[in-house]
Every structure is written in C-alpha cells, then in structure tokens.
Amino acid sequence: MPHMSAPVIEKLDGTEIKVTTVVVTDIFGKTPALEELANAICKNHIIVDPYDGQNKMFHTESDAYEYFSSNIGLENYSKHLINSLTKLDSSVNLVGFSVGAAAIWNLSGSLGPSHINKAICFYGSQIRNNRKVVPLFPVTLVFPKTEKHFSVSQLISELHTTQRTKIRQVPYFHGFMNKCSTNFDLQGYESELRTLAANAI
Structure with a gap:
C-alpha cells in the first residue's frame, strides 16, 4: 500500500497532526474512474481495495459482484481494511462506497476515535446485515432513493437513533458515484464531490 504525504492540520493548541484520507472502494476495486474521484476529493489520499491495487477490468457489475463474492467476501474485505489502517501513523478520514462503506461500518464499532476522525459511507447496502x-x-x-433487496426507509428508521451516526437519503440509485456503474449519475456525482472536497475529507 503506497504511503503518500498527508495534509497537516493545526489544532487550536498549536500542535500539528497529519490527516490521511482513505478511500475504500466498491466491488470494482481500483479503477481509473475511482482514482479520478479520489484525486478530486483530496490530493493526499490512499486507496484501499479488495484486489491489492490490481485493476480487474470487469466488464459488467454482475462480473464484479460474482468475482468479489466468490474470492473475497465482505468479512475478508473488512479485515483487509483494518490491516491497512493499522499501518498508518496519521489520523484518518474514511470515504467508502458500497461494500467499502459496509466494511467501514463493520469496523466502526471497534476502532476508536484516536485513529479515525470521521467517515462517510455511500450506499452501503450490506449495513442492513449489521x-x-x-x-x-x-x-x-448516504443511502440511495431505493434498493432492490430491502426497504431503505425502514433501515433508516432503525438506524436514525444510532449514536454518532448521521443519515442522508439522496434521489439517486446505488452506484451513482461510480462511472463504471449503470446507475452512475453525473449530477449526483458532482454534487457529492463538491461536498466531500469542501469538507476536506
């Protein structure tokens, strides 16, 4: 995993801390489109993906899903993310998409705030299982307008009182931030990208 220089944040007491943005990919892994997105969010970032940086060049989402499910799985991906985070010596902001979002959610109850500042998780549908x-x-x-396999509104209702958790529902479909997805939505992509960049996450 590459170690890139991290931005330095000066705290009120005058001390300086390094902050690294970690982008956690969906089942497509590290693609040129994902790298473009990561660069637009923050120049100083690290990408964590299920395939150790290899671009698998999946032709369809079903191909990507089948490969991820058969060879990786969410539990292993969550462990891989934890291992990647423990190698960092800086504070961390997390951005995750789909299974990447679910992996972040899975570890969020066990990795303390001393290491991780905050996370934003897009359309993590597997969160419903945890x-x-x-x-x-x-x-x-950030949940999409609808999901095929469960009620988004019901899940939001169940999670809305969870401590340290904010929830937004957007008028786009699962995958709207991924140019490789059939559900990619340029308006939603650009809107969320502006929000991410403005928050320097």
Whole structure:
C-alpha cells in the first residue's frame, strides 16, 4: 500500500497532526474512474481495495459482484481494511462506497476515535446485515432513493437513533458515484464531490 504525504492540520493548541484520507472502494476495486474521484476529493489520499491495487477490468457489475463474492467476501474485505489502517501513523478520514462503506461500518464499532476522525459511507447496502453497530467515531451514511433487496426507509428508521451516526437519503440509485456503474449519475456525482472536497475529507 503506497504511503503518500498527508495534509497537516493545526489544532487550536498549536500542535500539528497529519490527516490521511482513505478511500475504500466498491466491488470494482481500483479503477481509473475511482482514482479520478479520489484525486478530486483530496490530493493526499490512499486507496484501499479488495484486489491489492490490481485493476480487474470487469466488464459488467454482475462480473464484479460474482468475482468479489466468490474470492473475497465482505468479512475478508473488512479485515483487509483494518490491516491497512493499522499501518498508518496519521489520523484518518474514511470515504467508502458500497461494500467499502459496509466494511467501514463493520469496523466502526471497534476502532476508536484516536485513529479515525470521521467517515462517510455511500450506499452501503450490506449495513442492513449489521444493524447493531454503534460507531466510535462520527459516521455519515448516504443511502440511495431505493434498493432492490430491502426497504431503505425502514433501515433508516432503525438506524436514525444510532449514536454518532448521521443519515442522508439522496434521489439517486446505488452506484451513482461510480462511472463504471449503470446507475452512475453525473449530477449526483458532482454534487457529492463538491461536498466531500469542501469538507476536506
């Protein structure tokens, strides 16, 4: 995993801390489109993906899903993310997409706030299978307008009282931030990108 220079944040007491933005990919892994997105959010970032940086060049989402499910799985991806984070000596902001968002959610109840500042998780549909998590750091969940396999509004209703958790629902579909997805939405992509960049996450 490459170590890139991290931005330095000066705290009120005059001390300086390094902050690294870690972008956690979906089932497509590290693609040129994902690298473009990561660069637009923050020049100083690290990408964590399920395939150790290899561009798998999946032709369709179903191909990517089948490969990820058969060869990796969410549990292993979550462990890989934890291992990647423990190698960092800086504070961390997390941005995750789909299974990447679910991996962040899975570890959020066990990795303390001393290491992670905050996280934003886009369309982490697998979060529905781990609803009892109580994050130890601030997490923003961004859900799509609808999902095929469950009620988004019901999940939001169940999670809305979870501590340190903010929830937004947007009028786009699962995958709207990924140019490789059939659900990519340019308006939603640009809107969320502006929000991410403005928050220097």
